[in-house]
Amino acid sequence: MGRWEPNARERLAAAALQLYAEQGYEQTTVAQIARQAGLTERTFFRHYADKREVLFAGSPLQELFVAAVVRAPASAPLLDVLGAGLDAAAEMFAGRHEYALRRQAVVAAHPELQERELIKLASLAAALAEALRGRGVPEPTATLTAEAGVAVFKVGFERWLAAAAETDMTPLMRELLDELGRVTARS
Numbered sequence: 001m002g003r004w005e006p007n008a009r010e011r012l013a014a015a016a017l018q019l020y021a022e023q024g025y026e027q028t029t030v031a032q033i034a035r036q037a038g039l040t041e042r043t044f045f046r047h048y049a050d051k052r053e054v055l056f057a058g059s060p061l062q063e064l065f066v067a068a069v070v071r072a073p074a075s076a077p078l079l080d081v082l083g084a085g086l087d088a089a090a091e092m093f094a095g096r097h098e099y100a101l102r103r104q105a106v107v108a109a110h111p112e113l114q115e116r117e118l119i120k121l122a123s124l125a126a127a128l129a130e131a132l133r134g135r136g137v138p139e140p141t142a143t144l145t146a147e148a149g150v151a152v153f154k155v156g157f158e159r160w161l162a163a164a165a166e167t168d169m170t171p172l173m174r175e176l177l178d179e180l181g182r183v184t185a186r187s
Contacts, residue, residue, distance in 0.1 A: 009047045011037040016054040017099075020106040025051075025113060055103060056116055062124045064088040065153075069131045078137065079181050082149040085128065086177060089153055090169035097166040104161055125150040148184075152176045 015036035019028040030051050034044045048054050068088035072081040093100060107113040128146035137145065156173040 008037070008039055008043055012039060012044055012047055013054050016051065017102055017106065020055075021102055025106060025110045052113065052116055055107065055113065056120055059120075061089055061092060062120075062127050064092055065124060065149075066127050066131045069128060070134065072135075074135070078132075078141070078145050079177055081132070081135070082145065082152065083174060083177050085149060086153060086156070086173040087170055090156075090173050093157075093160070093169050095166065097160070097163070100157075101161055121150055121154060124153075148180055152180055 012033060016028070016033045019032055019036055028051065030041055030044050033051065033054070034041045037044075048057055065085040065088055068084040069081055072084040076084070107117050125143075125146045128149055129143045132142035132145055133139070152173065156169065156176045159176075160167065160169045160172055
């Protein structure tokens with residue numbers, strides 16, 4: 001086994017996604033994933049708590065989104081602050097359309113994975129709300145803005161996945177953010 005070869009974490013993630021797509025999440029074991037990656041089960045558990053976490057651990061989405069919100073100019077309107085976070089998220093997915101499609105197909109096929117995905121999105125919303133509070137945004141505005149930002153991301157991500165080919169997610173996110181602005185504008 002190639003235990004000492006580099007990129008064990010990435011190899012395990014690629015092997016897991018391939019096996020989940022081929023034979024199903026429930027039917028795939030950690031032993032199979034490790035074997036497919038040319039590693040041991042022990043190595044698997046050094047990188048992931050369980051086979052579910054292969055699809056969710058190590059994603060820098062929350063970190064990138066929140067960091068962009070924190071770095072946005074202090075005078076920026078809230079929708080522009082969200083836009084900075086959405087831009088960072090979109091950049092993370094550049095060139096990863098095929099991977100995202102395969103991953104989403106696996107997640108969509110299993111309620112346990114759908115639940116984990118929702119937990120990750122809730123965690124993102126909580127982190128965004130905290131970052132907004134850190135910028136001086138009061139409650140309930142911080143939480144409402146964070147939840148709206150996650151909703152824009154979720155809808156934008158789904159639309160991006162539905163695209164026939166790799167496209168830039170940024171204009172799509174910005175279009176949806178503009179739509180949110182129209183929806184929330186008082187007439």
